[in-house]
Amino acid sequence: MPEGHTLHRLARLHQRKFGGQPVGVSSPQGRFADGAAIVDGRVLRRASAYGKHLFHHYAGGPIVHVHLGLYGAFTDAEVPMPLPVGEVRMRMVGADFGTDLRGPTACEVLDEAQADAVLARLGPDPLRRDADPARPWKRITKSQRQIGSLLMDQAVIAGVGNVYRNELLFRHGIDPYRPGKALDEAEFDALWTDLVELMRVGYARGRIHVVRPEHDRGAPSYAPGRPRTYVYRRAGDACRVCGTTVLTAVLEGRNVFWCPTCQR
DNA sequence: TGAGTATGTTCAG
């Protein structure tokens, strides 16, 4: 699931597997052929993530910027890699590890100023130590927009996707349709602290886990086969806490899920 | 074989 934690994991993986060595970069599909030619054979100095954006910093300055969008995914393989299958936008080949990128929204070569411009559009990323919650609070407390929309706005907080949005609001008993300005500061502080914690768990485990053991007959949600969400994609099912039917609707073009009893 | 679905962003109107 490409929410922020996924991109941070990818950055760590690419740093470990490709960092400090020359990387063979190509575009079997052809759509990234010009960009691949620029960085092919260069040393990958650093891989980094900010929100849902991934950056590969190559020696000499060029930066490959990747945004997975809805469908984008990397598929890893050992070197020598098999022939590309499907629409491979970018193939990276290192000494003993390679990866194929399919279906990204963005895969492009940027210079440093252009990469900075991407970052300038983003709010703080809860997975970064320097993230400052005062910025999103300032926006949220002044906004008429629903909190369910604000949390998904990458300019407010970078890295939150539909799963974290819905689950976070459930855990705090907040109706996604409540206006941002109707939150008080204590609610926001609790929201932010929990979000940081949940995203760290997602980063560490590689999956989103938000269900407390007491709401799953004592089994931790990360145990095999245990439910991992309270409301996301559970429309029509019984709320794990109160039994009320979970509702769904479209909010600014995205599916929102909530329990009308637990969330006010 | 084809329809429907998905975790996201950006642009036109």
Added chain:
DNA sequence: TGAACCTACTCAT
């Protein structure tokens, strides 16, 4: 607000 775009997968026919 709605549509376009990117791709792979599941399910129904």
